[in-house]
Amino acid sequence: MEQAAFTGHQTVNNINVYYEFYPHQTEKETFVLLHGFLSSTFTFRHLISLLKKDYQVLSIDLPPFGKSGKCNQYVYSYKNLAQTVIQLTESLGLKKMTFIGHSMGGQIVLNILHMVPDIADKAILLCSSAYLKRSKLPLILTSYLPYFHRFVKYYFARTGVRKNLQDALYNHSIINEDMINGYLQPFLQDEIFRALTRMIRDREGDLPGEVLNQIKTPCLLIWGDHDRSMPLKVGEKLNKDLINSELIVLKETGHAVPEERPIEVVEYIKNFLEKYQTAVE
Template identity: 60%
Template sequence: MENANDGKYVHINGNDIYYESYLHQQSAKETIILMHGFLSSSFSFRRLIPFLQKEYNVISIDLPPFGKSGKSRRYRYSFENLANTVIQLVESLHLTKITLLGHSMGGQIALNTANIRPDLVQGVILLCSSGYMKKSKPLLILASCLPQFHRFVKRRLERSGLENNLRFVVYNQSIIDKEMEEGYLAPFLKDDIFFALTKLIRDREGDLSKDILNELRVPCLLIWGEQDQVVPLEIGKQLHKDLKKSKLIVLKETGHLIPEERPEEVFHYIKEFITDKG
């Protein structure tokens, strides 16, 4: 039915971009672009991809500076530039009429992409998407210019602890195992990520405004965990209100990391969404 993961690197927009392609041998008409959340990578879709690849072509991108993508200190880590990087990758693969799927921060990248190139995007799927966040405070931006600030970022993440972070983002904590812990820890074993995160703090603009969201006319599917402690359901309800062509699905007894917790249910709603808009 489908090919296995084909992981590749490509130099685009001044950075090395890692992506995984799962191409359907029967020439599926739909291509879904997956974009992960903050401090995550394509690894977070490992339980959802097996369902998606049975029906669709799937491209999963490690958004820089995360996962296996480059950590260049010259790259601009704004959401707009990340969206432009996604667009350039999509164009380099000669893809048209794509469906974007973004989890958490990846949802905001998806919305930026749809705003910049509505002609390219035929649907957006938001899984517990970030929304309405403001730009970093001026004092934090100023502090990030200090030579050793990356050490502060590293210590801050180390103090919070991987296991505590995973317990915070899932409702069903029994799914946390060694494979999951190692998969989310792997990208943070080298210090280059912390230099790049420091620049991201400076570069990140605020999320798309209500006025811009009101103007988006691409169909959107919002799927939320009722017990999401990272991006509360109220954000999802507000996004649903501001995105005029949207539908909101709420999953009970589910936290923030819904591609891990509810992959089969998420796939069911995605398939329904794609079929309806098609």
């Protein structure tokens, strides 16, 4: 039986973190949801409504996105973001977790599994970021110019939320004003662009193959066959480098699988959980 949800802000690892927590009476499984770059908890709204019926759900706005802090002193590296998530789950007293990461959130999940191998029973990687290199030195150096954040803002204003959604989705017909406004909302204040400038400097490269080989946590990879941001070949390589993983490919689907295929994603997740539950029993 699902209970009343609550939203909150908590300062962990020297940053204010916004989260939504949906408790469940059975507490048989807790899903921790981590969104992608330029996104927020909003991207998981369909998944949350499906998962919270049977499970506990914690969805986190990764700094500096969504309603979380946009502090210039915070280190926006994947390692530090992973540490922030770990500290938040500890402060909430969560056990028996399954992480779900979309795009950049998937890379944060992989960092967490590498740093604390026994923190999660399983992980779900939705079109996960993988094998991206660190920003090139000229861009990092340029980011120190005064008012560089204005160039960042101008770049995102030029591409626009609608264009980014069209790139991320195979089915453009589901794009509506509510979706556009939901993704646009966190970018109406200048602070986000100052934080993104800092992220350009802080973001290290994605985990290399030799580190991925060490991750033993069972991972379910779900990919869209028309993903233009993280093409399917990335998922296939990740599936080879993770020694305990399986790959599901969704037809006629783009990068934003939580938007396009929430029902199918939840079905595959449930099947994945049942398979491992049966294996344990």
